Amino acid sequence: MEIRYENFRIWTEDETVFFDGVLRLAGPEAYAPIYSLALAALHENNERVIFDLTGLEFLNSSGINLLAKLTIEARTLAVVRLVVKGTARYPWQSKSLPNLKKLYPQLDLQLA
Amino acid sequence: MADLGGVRAETILMANTQIGNRPWGSFRAKFILVVGGAVLFDLLISGGLALWNVQRLSRDATEEVGHGLEQASLDYIRTYANSTAAQVSLLLGQVNNDVGVLAGVLQEQIDNPKGQAEIGSAISGISPGSVGLSFNPAGQWAQNAPGSPSVVSAWGYLLDKDHSPRTDVQTEIRASAVLDLIAPSLLKNGSSKLQMYFIGPKDRPIFRTAPYTEQAQTFDRLYPGHNDANFWDFFFPGLYEAWQGWAVGRGSRPVPNEITQTAPYTDAITGKQIVSFFHPLWSADRKSVAGTAGADITLDQLAGIVENVKVADSGFGFLAMSDGNVIAISKEGERTIGLRSASGGQGTGVTGLERSLRDSSQPAIAQLASNHDDGIRHLLLDQNGEPVPFMVIMKELPPVNLWEPGKVRQDAMSLGIVVPEREIYASLFAAQTKIFDATNRIVVYQVLAILLSLMIVTMAVLAVSKRITGGISALAGAARRIQAQDYSVRVPVSSRDEVGEASEAFNRMAEQISYHTDNLEQLVEERTVEIEGAKEEISALNALLERENRRLGTELAVAERIQMMVLPLASELAASKDLEIAAYMSAADEVGGDYYDVLEADGRFKIGIGDVTGHGLESGVLMLMVQSVARALQEAGTTDPVKFLVDLNSALFKNIVRTRIDKHLTLAFLDYDGSDMLISGQHEEVIVVRANGNLERIATMDLGLPIGLESDISPFVGTRKVPLAKDDIIILHTDGVTEAENEKGELFGIDRLCQEAVRLHLQSADLIVAGIIDKLMAYIGPHKIHDDITLLVLRHR
Numbered sequence: 028m029e030i031r032y033e034n035f036r037i038w039t040e041d042e043t044v045f046f047d048g049v050l051r052l053a054g055p056e057a058y059a060p061i062y063s064l065a066l067a068a069l070h071e072n073n074e075r076v077i078f079d080l081t082g083l084e085f086l087n088s089s090g091i092n093l094l095a096k097l098t099i100e101a102r103t104l105a106v107v108r109l110v111v112k113g114t115a116r117y118p119w120q121s122k123s124l125p126n127l128k129k130l131y132p133q134l135d136l137q138l139a
Numbered sequence: 140m141a142d143l144g145g146v147r148a149e150t151i152l153m154a155n156t157q158i159g160n161r162p163w164g165s166f167r168a169k170f171i172l173v174v175g176g177a178v179l180f181d182l183l184i185s186g187g188l189a190l191w192n193v194q195r196l197s198r199d200a201t202e203e204v205g206h207g208l209e210q211a212s213l214d215y216i217r218t219y220a221n222s223t224a225a226q227v228s229l230l231l232g233q234v235n236n237d238v239g240v241l242a243g244v245l246q247e248q249i250d251n252p253k254g255q256a257e258i259g260s261a262i263s264g265i266s267p268g269s270v271g272l273s274f275n276p277a278g279q280w281a282q283n284a285p286g287s288p289s290v291v292s293a294w295g296y297l298l299d300k301d302h303s304p305r306t307d308v309q310t311e312i313r314a315s316a317v318l319d320l321i322a323p324s325l326l327k328n329g330s331s332k333l334q335m336y337f338i339g340p341k342d343r344p345i346f347r348t349a350p351y352t353e354q355a356q357t358f359d360r361l362y363p364g365h366n367d368a369n370f371w372d373f374f375f376p377g378l379y380e381a382w383q384g385w386a387v388g389r390g391s392r393p394v395p396n397e398i399t400q401t402a403p404y405t406d407a408i409t410g411k412q413i414v415s416f417f418h419p420l421w422s423a424d425r426k427s428v429a430g431t432a433g434a435d436i437t438l439d440q441l442a443g444i445v446e447n448v449k450v451a452d453s454g455f456g457f458l459a460m461s462d463g464n465v466i467a468i469s470k471e472g473e474r475t476i477g478l479r480s481a482s483g484g485q486g487t488g489v490t491g492l493e494r495s496l497r498d499s500s501q502p503a504i505a506q507l508a509s510n511h512d513d514g515i516r517h518l519l520l521d522q523n524g525e526p527v528p529f530m531v532i533m534k535e536l537p538p539v540n541l542w543e544p545g546k547v548r549q550d551a552m553s554l555g556i557v558v559p560e561r562e563i564y565a566s567l568f569a570a571q572t573k574i575f576d577a578t579n580r581i582v583v584y585q586v587l588a589i590l591l592s593l594m595i596v597t598m599a600v601l602a603v604s605k606r607i608t609g610g611i612s613a614l615a616g617a618a619r620r621i622q623a624q625d626y627s628v629r630v631p632v633s634s635r636d637e638v639g640e641a642s643e644a645f646n647r648m649a650e651q652i653s654y655h656t657d658n659l660e661q662l663v664e665e666r667t668v669e670i671e672g673a674k675e676e677i678s679a680l681n682a683l684l685e686r687e688n689r690r691l692g693t694e695l696a697v698a699e700r701i702q703m704m705v706l707p708l709a710s711e712l713a714a715s716k717d718l719e720i721a722a723y724m725s726a727a728d729e730v731g732g733d734y735y736d737v738l739e740a741d742g743r744f745k746i747g748i749g750d751v752t753g754h755g756l757e758s759g760v761l762m763l764m765v766q767s768v769a770r771a772l773q774e775a776g777t778t779d780p781v782k783f784l785v786d787l788n789s790a791l792f793k794n795i796v797r798t799r800i801d802k803h804l805t806l807a808f809l810d811y812d813g814s815d816m817l818i819s820g821q822h823e824e825v826i827v828v829r830a831n832g833n834l835e836r837i838a839t840m841d842l843g844l845p846i847g848l849e850s851d852i853s854p855f856v857g858t859r860k861v862p863l864a865k866d867d868i869i870i871l872h873t874d875g876v877t878e879a880e881n882e883k884g885e886l887f888g889i890d891r892l893c894q895e896a897v898r899l900h901l902q903s904a905d906l907i908v909a910g911i912i913d914k915l916m917a918y919i920g921p922h923k924i925h926d927d928i929t930l931l932v933l934r935h936r
Contacts, residue, residue, distance in 0.1 A: 049884075051925060054753040055801040085878070087926070088732075088752035092803055095848050118886070119878070122840070126821070129844055129855055 242418035393549035451562035463508030698759030732758030
């Protein structure tokens with residue numbers, strides 16, 4: 028699966044969902060396809076799902092809301108171990124990603 | 140195939156039209172030019188060579204024929220002149236011979252006196268009239284009576300008193316009677332002579348002449364006074380003395396010949412122009428002259444020979460003495476060479492005709508008089524004012540002894556033949572004309588042949604070129620039609636050469652293009668139908684979108700209205716006696732969900748700042764709810780910041796669930812109690828710049844959780860106390876400030892914001908806000924502003 032626009036690309040490889048580029052979509056409706064893709068990844072993989080955000084330069088607040096919702100969803104599934112890979116290179120990641128850990132303490136946040 | 144016929148006709152028509160449009164640029168024209176040029180060149184070279192050769196042949200032939208004819212003509216004239224000269228010589232020779240015979244007989248008489256007397260007596264007996272003279276008182280001379288074969292005259296000074304001849308004279312008369320025997324037969328035979336005569340020696344110069352004429356009477360009439368002078372001295376002065384000189388050896392004969400000739404003169408007896416031929420007689424001892432035998436011929440005889448000369452049309456002859464005096468010539472000839480007659484008789488003796496070349500009106504002829512050597516001369520004679528070339532051939536006759544008054548000298552007559560060159564060369568000219576005509580004819584035929592060949596070749600080239608280039612023209616025409624998108628065109632394949640191959644290939648290509656074009660058209664047609672369908676669909680969608688846009692536009696307008704309505708009034712910002720508050724908010728194109736607030740109750744100030752995710756009406760509504768709840772809690776006297784936040788979240792979470800607003804927000808509050816600032820809730824970093832310029836950045840990550848995600852956030856909410864002194868400033872902002880991008884996509888960032896805050900911290904809150912916003916806007920430039928920008932500056936008074 029892959030969603031690709033001129034300045035971002037989101038795709039899955041096995042258990043990993045890669046987020047790349049700049050995501051500045053308008054609202055929940057605009058993020059719905061990405062939400063579906065990530066949600067499907069959460070549901071299809073029994074053990075572990077990795078969100079690899081190391082290539083995501085920017086994510087607006089609606090996008091952060093999406094990540095929060097996905098984290099809460101993962102928390103409800105419980106059996107799945109969610110790993111979020113981030114990087115301190117992009118300011119928004121160190122600012123927003125720790126909240127995911129607060130929402131779901133079992134989440135494996137890897138901020139490199 | 141029926142179709143193809145139509146196409147072919149059309150194609151050929153088009154090709155012709157095209158050639159008509161560019162007559163010198165077409166392939167056919169070039170082909171014709173090249174082939175035609177080559178043939179023309181070849182024809183001109185070969186024709187020119189032929190013409191040149193013909194001209195040269197003509198020139199050579201003319202030269203050769205001219206040379207031959209000229210030589211033949213000259214030979215002919217030369218021969219003619221020789222033969223005419225021979226005729227003249229023959230005539231003169233015969234006269235000489237006759238005179239010689241007479242002289243021989245008379246000399247024999249002298250040498251034999253006895254026989255002489257006997258013959259004389261015998262003749263006297265037979266013919267007494269021949270020796271019996273009677274006196275003529277009127278003339279004072281004696282002469283025999285008519286009836287004898289000859290007349291004999293004895294002049295007055297030869298008579299005695301009784302008017303009878305002296306004895307010695309009578310003896311001479313009797314002796315000369317022998318003339319009667321010979322002269323008549325000599326006159327009758329041989330060449331035509333006027334008369335023959337005997338003249339006695341100087342002391343008894345009787346004059347016996349045959350035939351009989353009244354000679355003394357004639358003398359009296361023509362030469363008065365002759366009877367008073369000696370005959371010899373009167374008529375031929377010097378002649379007798381010359382002969383006498385020969386006899387005594389005092390002088391020699393100029394020509395070794397006894398005959399002495401006179402120049403033409405008027406005959407005393409007949410009155411005609413005559414020439415006399417004398418043969419002197421000698422005494423028996425040969426010591427003295429004993430008279431002479433003579434014969435006269437008229438000039439007519441010589442003139443007859445000369446005037447009979449007939450060379451070409453108007454050629455003529457003349458006979459001239461060595462002094463240039465012309466003695467025989469036709470009237471026509473006389474006029475041609477410009478002779479003028481003058482009366483003679485200037486000197487003594489017999490008088491003659493003076494008609495000299497020397498006096499000719501033609502300078503070329505006058506020159507001839509002084510130089511009449513043998514040979515051919517080419518002279519220009521004036522004829523009616525125009526110079527006409529003549530050829531003159533001179534031939535000198537054998538020399539003779541010529542008497543002229545006082546002496547005898549050698550002289551030679553010259554025969555001249557005069558012919559207009561035009562007539563001599565008439566045949567040459569005729570031959571040349573014929574050759575010239577023939578040459579011209581050949582040239583004309585040659586030129587005609589060249590023109591004819593050229594015409595035939597041109598027609599052939601035109602015909603062939605049409606065949607050869609027709610295929611190419613047809614190809615070009617067809618290619619143009621394909622260019623004009625007529626893919627139905629086909630080229631007729633009329634030959635099996637490269638052009639034919641090209642035509643076949645062209646037809647195959649045209650077929651393929653036609654096929655593809657037809658298919659393409661069908662495809663385009665299908666696609667057009669599809670596109671038209673899609674267009675309608677798009678129009679419908681567009682209409683829908685327009686409606687949606689209008690709706691969204693309305694929503695945005697409402698949201699913006701709500702956002703602005705909720706913001707605190709300027710009076711509320713200025714309400715605190717301790718805090719100087721300045722605020723700036725700018726909504727993005729699509730209104731975001733930024734929120735800030737200043738709530739006051741019972742002297743307590745609560746300053747809030749938040750950021751709802753997303754944009755639009757829902758964000759605005761959510762913000763309104765946040766504001767309302769916050770106001771309510773503040774009014775309700777909730778002083779515990781933690782409880783304040785937890786309750787607010789709880790209320791909001793429930794409302795979010797109810798309203799299915801799929802959003803949350805960051806939210807932080809600053810509680811000011813007059814000395815310290817208490818920070819709670821999770822939002823952007825709080826920037827503090829102390830009065831001394833020290834910068835403090837206070838992270839709020841651990842002071843809360845976004846509102847609306849969890850029903851209970853109490854485990855996450857905390858507070859942080861920041862003591863606040865005079866002139867310290869606090870800066871609050873939303874991510875619209877730090878995440879604003881410049882043209883290169885680089886973020887403004889927290890560091891730049893802090894720098895500006897430090898730089899501006901001594902200024903009033905309003906100026907700090909204005910300075911930072913100026914800096915930020917300059918940084919963004921023309922780039923898009925993605926999010927709401929909110930900036931709050933609090934300054935401790």
